Amino acid sequence: MGVEWLLVCHGLVTALVIVSFLCGRWPIFEGTFIQRIHHFLTFGAYDYFLRFVGAVFGSKCTDAVLSLEYYCCDRPNPLLQIIYTVIIGVTYYFIVKSCFAYIPGYYLSGIHRYTSFLAVAVGILLFLLTSFSDPGTVSTENVSQYLSAYPYDNIIYAEKECTTCKIPKPARSKHCSICNRCVARFDHHCGWMNNCIGEKNTRYFMAFLLWHFLMCLYGTIAIGLVLAGRLKELKVIDILTVYYGIENSFMDLAPNVVQWLLGSYNTQILLMVFLAIVAMLLAGFFGYHAKLCLSNTTTNEVSMWITDLQVARLYGLAKKVKRSKGQC
Numbered sequence: 358m359g360v361e362w363l364l365v366c367h368g369l370v371t372a373l374v375i376v377s378f379l380c381g382r383w384p385i386f387e388g389t390f391i392q393r394i395h396h397f398l399t400f401g402a403y404d405y406f407l408r409f410v411g412a413v414f415g416s417k418c419t420d421a422v423l424s425l426e427y428y429c430c431d432r433p434n435p436l437l438q439i440i441y442t443v444i445i446g447v448t449y450y451f452i453v454k455s456c457f458a459y460i461p462g463y464y465l466s467g468i469h470r471y472t473s474f475l476a477v478a479v480g481i482l483l484f485l486l487t488s489f490s491d492p493g494t495v496s497t498e499n500v501s502q503y504l505s506a507y508p509y510d511n512i513i514y515a516e517k518e519c520t521t522c523k524i525p526k527p528a529r530s531k532h533c534s535i536c537n538r539c540v541a542r543f544d545h546h547c548g549w550m551n552n553c554i555g556e557k558n559t560r561y562f563m564a565f566l567l568w569h570f571l572m573c574l575y576g577t578i579a580i581g582l583v584l585a586g587r588l589k590e591l592k593v594i595d596i597l598t599v600y601y602g603i604e605n606s607f608m609d610l611a612p613n614v615v616q617w618l619l620g621s622y623n624t625q626i627l628l629m630v631f632l633a634i635v636a637m638l639l640a641g642f643f644g645y646h647a648k649l650c651l652s653n654t655t656t657n658e659v660s661m662w663i664t665d666l667q668v669a670r671l672y673g674l675a676k677k678v679k680r681s682k683g684q685c
C-alpha cells in the first residue's frame with residue numbers, strides 16, 4: 358500500500374511542477390501558490406544557483422553558466438527540439454513495451470498497433486514542418502509585398518525601419534532577436550521548434566498543437582481501455598467480489614480495483630497520467646491560440662497591449678497620486 362501512495366504523491370508533485378512551470382503566468386493563477394512556484398522555478402531557483410556557483414567556484418564559473426544560458430535561451434539552438442524528440446520517442450517506446458502485449462485485447466483491436474505508430478509519425482512530421490518552414494522572413498526582395506499586405510494603421514503601427522535589418526518594418530512584423538531577422542505577422546519565437554512562428558507557419562503550429570492534443574487524448578483513452586480489458590480478461594472484479602465479499606458494485610470495489618491496478622500496471626498508469634496532463638496543457642495552449650487566430654491577433658500583439666495597459670494603469674495611478682497630493 359505504501360509504495361502505491363508514494364507513486365500517487367510522485368505523480369501529483371510532478372503534475373504540480375509541470376503545471377506551475379508551464380502555466381504559472383496565466384491570469385487565472387495570479388496570486389496563487391502556482392504563480393509563486395513558477396516564479397521560483399523560472400527566476401528564484403536560478404538566482405540561488407548562480408549565487409551558489411559564484412560562492413563555491415568563483416566568478417569564472419558564473420560567467421560560464423551565464424554564457425551557457427545565453428547560448429541556450431538567446432541563440433538559435435536545437436536543445437528543446439532534441440528534448441521533444443526524446444520525450445516522444447521514450448514515451449512511445451514505453452507504450453509499446455508496456456501495452457502492445459495486450460493489443461489486441463478485450464476492448465482494443467489489433468489495428469491500434471498501427472494507428473498509434475501513424476499518429477506519432479504524423480506528429481513528428483508536423484513538428485518538422487513547423488520547425489523547418491519559413492515563418493515569413495521579411496527581406497529586401499519581398500518587403501514591398503509585405504508592406505502592401507500589412508499597411509500601417511498609424512495607431513499601433515507607424516512607419517518604421519528595422520534598425521538591425523535596415524529595411525522598412527511592415528505592420529504586425531517584429532525583429533526576432535534570437536533568429537536575427539524580421540518576421541511578418543510575428544507571433545512568438547518558439548524554443549521547442551527553434552523557429553519563429555509567423556505569417557507562413559502559424560497554420561502548421563496550430564495543426565501541431567491540435568494533433569498532439571488529440572494524440573495524447575488517444576493515448577490516455579487507449580491505455581485506459583487496455584487496463585479495462587485486463588480487468589475484464591482476468592475477471593478481477595469477480596475475484597475481488599468473492600475475496601472481499603462486497604456486493605458486485607463498482608463503486609464499492611473501486612478502491613480495491615485502483616490498488617490492484619497501481620500494483621500490477623504502474624507503468625501504464627504513470628503513462629496515462631502523464632498523457633492526460635500533457636493533453637490538458639495542450640488543450641489550453643491550443644484554445645488560447647485558436648482564440649487569438651479567430652480574433653486575428655498574435656501573441657506578440659497581446660503582450661504589447663498588456664504593456665500598454667500596464668502603462669495606462671501606472672499613468673492613471675500617477676494622476677491619482679498627484680490629485681491626492683494636491684488635495685493635501
Ligand SMILES: [Zn+2]
Nearest residue numbers: 519522532539
Ligand atoms: Zn529586423
Ligand SMILES: [Zn+2]
Nearest residue numbers: 533536546553
Ligand atoms: Zn525567432
